[in-house]
Amino acid sequence: MTARGVHGSGGRHAIPSRMTRYPSALFAILERRPVALLCLGILLVWLMAGVPFMRLDVPTNLWSDRIFLLLHGRLFLDWPHIFRTDAVGFPDGLDLFGFPFTDFTERLLQFLTTRLTGDVIVGANLYLILIVAANFAAAFWALLAFQIRGWWCLAGAFAFAFIPYFGARSTGHDYLAAYYAAPLAFLILPRIVAAVRGRSLARFLKDPLTLVCCVVIATSGIYYSFFALLTWAFAGLALAARERNWRYLPAMAFPACLTLVVLVPILAFFVVVAPENAGTARLASEQPIYGLRISDVILRLQQFGIARNALQNYMAIRGTAEGVDVWPGPVLSAFALLAALFGVVLSRERGPEARPDYERLAPTFIAYLVFCMIFCVPYGLGLIFNLLIAPEIRAQNRIAPFFAFATLLVFFGSWRHVALWLQSRLGRSIGGATAALGLVALVLVNSAGSQALFARQQRALLRQPAFGAEMTSIRSTLAAADAAGLRRILQLPVAQWPEAPPIRDFKPYDHFLPFIFSAANSSRHWSYGALEGTDALSRLQALVGMANWPCVLAELSPGDKFDAVLIDRRGYDAGELAAWDSQLTASGARLVNDDPVRRLYRLPASQCSQPLLPFDRWLSAAAGGEALLDRGWYPPEPWGRWGRGTTQRILLPNRELGQRGLILDLRMMQLADKNGRIPRIEVRVNQTLIGTISAARPMQPEDQRVTIPPTLLPPTGFTTIELALEGGPIPASNVTPGDVRLLGVGLMAVRVQEAK
Helix, strand or coil: CCHHHHHCCCHHHCCCCHHHHHHHHHHHHHHCCHHHHHHHHHHHHHHHHCHHHCCCCCCCCCCCCHHHHHHHHHHHCCCCCCCEECCECCCCCEEHHHCCCCCHHHHHHHHHHHHHHCCHHHHHHHHHHHHHHHHHHHHHHHHHHCCCCHHHHHHHHHHHHCCHHHHHHCCCCCCCCCCCHHHHHHHHHHHHHHHHHCCCHHHHHCCHHHHHHHHHHHCCCHHHHHHHHHHHHHHHHHHHHHHCCCCHHHHHHHHHHHHHHHHHHHHHHHHHHCHHHCCCCCCHHHCCCCCCCCHHHHHHHHHCCCCHHHHHHHHCCCCCCCCCCCCCCHHHHHHHHHHHHCHHHHCCCCCCCCCCHHHHHHHHHHHHHHHHHHHHCCCCHHHHHHHHCCHHHCHHHHCHHHHHHHHHHHHHHHHHHHHHHHHHHHCHHHHHHHHHHHHHHHHHHHCHHHCCHHHHHHHHHHCCHHHHHHHHHHHHHHHHHHHHCCCEEEEECCCCECCCCCECCECHHHHHHHHHCCCCCCCCEECCCCECCCHHHHHHHHHHHCCCCCCHHHHHCHHHCCCEEEEEHHHCCHHHHHHHHHHHHHCCCEEEEECCCEEEEECCCCCCCCCCCCCCCCEECCCCCCCCEECCCCCCCCCCCCCCCCEEEEEEECCCCCCCCEEEEEEEEECCCCCCCCCEEEEEECCEEEEEEECCCECCEEEEEEEECHHHCCCCCEEEEEEEECCCCCCHHHCCCCCCCCCCEEEEEEEEEECC
C-alpha cells in the first residue's frame, strides 16, 4: 500500500495531524517491508506463547506421547547410533524405523537443536519454539502470495499459528504440531492460477519456490503430504469446472507428482528396511468417528440451551482418542459455517474498487470448506479414507490446519467488505481503526486458549506432585545404578511397545524415562522396548512368568546378561510388591534404591544350583497359562486354531539342561472331521529340523514324544522348540461348521523330562 493510500487523497484527509502522521508513516514503511513485518510477527508469536517466561531446562510435558519426542532427542545424542540401539529393548534393541519417520524436516530440526545444546529437554523446548515460528512464517508468506495487505497477513498468520489444534498437538503428537506444510500447499495455488491464465505452464514447471514448497511438504510427514495432495486435487477440479479450462488438471498434477517423487522413496525405504517395525496397525472399526468438528461452536450453542438433547446425542458420536478442541476455534469455525451457508453473498463484488486477485478464488475456497466439513461429518469421507487407504491415518482431525487456512482466505475476502462498509459509515480514519480493532479482537478471541501456552504448561507441570516424584525417582535410580556399577537392567512390569495398554496405574511408555535422562553414549542397557512377537519379549515374559519357581531368578544373573531389576511400583499392588521383594531377596538380590516410584535391585553373580524346569509335571497350554508356551497357545476349541500364527514355540531355559538331552511330551488334538487329512507337524529345535510328528486320530487327545539331543542345548539362554504344520492351517475365517478339511491342531499340555 502506498503513502497516498494510507493518508487519503484529499478533503479532510489531505493534511494529517501530527498525532497520526508518524504512526501512519511507520505502518506504511513496515507494510512495504514484509521481512520487517515477519520479524515483528515472530516476536509477537513468541510473546503470546510465553517464550520469554519459560525455562528451557524444564519440560512442558513429561507424559503420554511427549515421551516419544524426548526419546528421539535422547537417541539423537547417541549419533550415529540413532536408527538402532541396544541401549533400549535389551537383550534385543530399539530402532526408529517403528516410528513415522516421513516427518523428516521436523526430526532434522529437533536433531539440530538437541545436538547443538547437548540436552534433551532444551532441544525439545527449542524445537517447539521454532515450529510455532515456522507455522507463523509459512502462513504469513502464503497470505502475502494472495495479495492480502501486510498487516492483515500479520493478523492472519498469528491466528493460524495459535489455532486450538496447535495447543492440543504441542502436548502430545509434537510433529503434527509442526503444520507449516498446510499454508505452503496453498501458496502454490496463485502461482498455478497465474500460469494457467497466462498460458505459461513451462515457466511454472521451473519455478524454484514451487519446487522448494513441494520438497518441504513431502518431507513434513505422511499426514500433511496426504492432505496437500487432496487440496491440490480438489482445487484443480473446482477451478477446471468453474472456468472450463482443462489446463488446471495437469498444472495441479505437477506439484502432486513432484511431492510423490520425494515422498514415495522415503516410504519405500522404511517399508523395505524395517517391514516388521512399520508401526502398529489400527483397525478401521477402532477409528473414532469424530463428527462435524466445528465443535467449539456446537458446544457454545449447547451452553445456551439450544437443542440441548439433540446436541448431546450428536456430540456423543466421537471416539476417545482425540478431543474436541483441535479445530480452528470459535471465530474461524463460526465463519466457516457462515461461508458455507452464505458463500455467494460473501464472495459477491462490492464497492467501486476492483477486487484483488485472491478474491477471485473465494468460491473455490468456500467449496473447499464445504468439502472439509463433508470429510469430517460422521460416516463421511474421512471414515471412508480410513477404511480404504490407511486405518491409522485418523484423518478427521488432521485436516484441521488446511481447513483453518482456507477459512482465513475467505475471511479476509469478506473482512475487506466489512472494512469498506465501516469506512463509508464512520469515515475513513475511524472506520479503518474500528475494522482494525475488530480484526485484532477476533484474532485474540480465536487464539485465547494459547495465551502464554508454553509457560503455562511448564507451571502446570511443576505444580504436579507426580512430576516432582518422577524426577526425584529418575535421579536417584540413575545415581544408584552408577554407584553400584549396574549396566544391564530388567524393567518390570514387562511390557511391549509402542501400543501397550496401561498396567494398573503404570503406563508402559514411562519405562523410557530413566533412559531418556541418562547420560549420552552411556553403556547402560534397559530392557524396555521389545516389540510384540519378538524373541526378546518372549524371553523376558517367560523369565518373569517362571519367577515363582525355585531359584529361577538366577537366570537373570550375568549368565543371561542382566545384573539388576528395576520395578515400577505403579504396576503392582502392595501384595505383589511384597512377593517380588521376597523372591528377589531369596535369590540373593540386594535392594540398592527404594523411592515412592521405583525399586532397584542388584542381582547376585552366583550361579543357581537348582534346575529351572519342573520335570515330570504336565504344563497346561490354556490361554494365559505357563510362560514356557510362547506366542499364544490355545487348548482345542470348537473350530480350533493353531495359536495365533502358523508356527508356535515352546521356550525352555537352559540352566541345568544338556548333559543327557531332553524328552518333550506333547498332548495334542487334531481338529478335523474324520474325513479330514492327517497333518504332519515339523519340529525344529533352535531352528534345526529334527523330525516330524503326525496325528493318528481326529478329535481325540494324543501324546507325542520328541527327543532333543544334548548337542542342541546351549549352556545359557533358552532353547526354542518350533512346531509348524506342513502347508499351514486353514484360516478360521474360511471354515464352516460342516467343513471336513483340516482345521488345525490344538496343543493341550506339555511335559519335560531328562533323557535316560
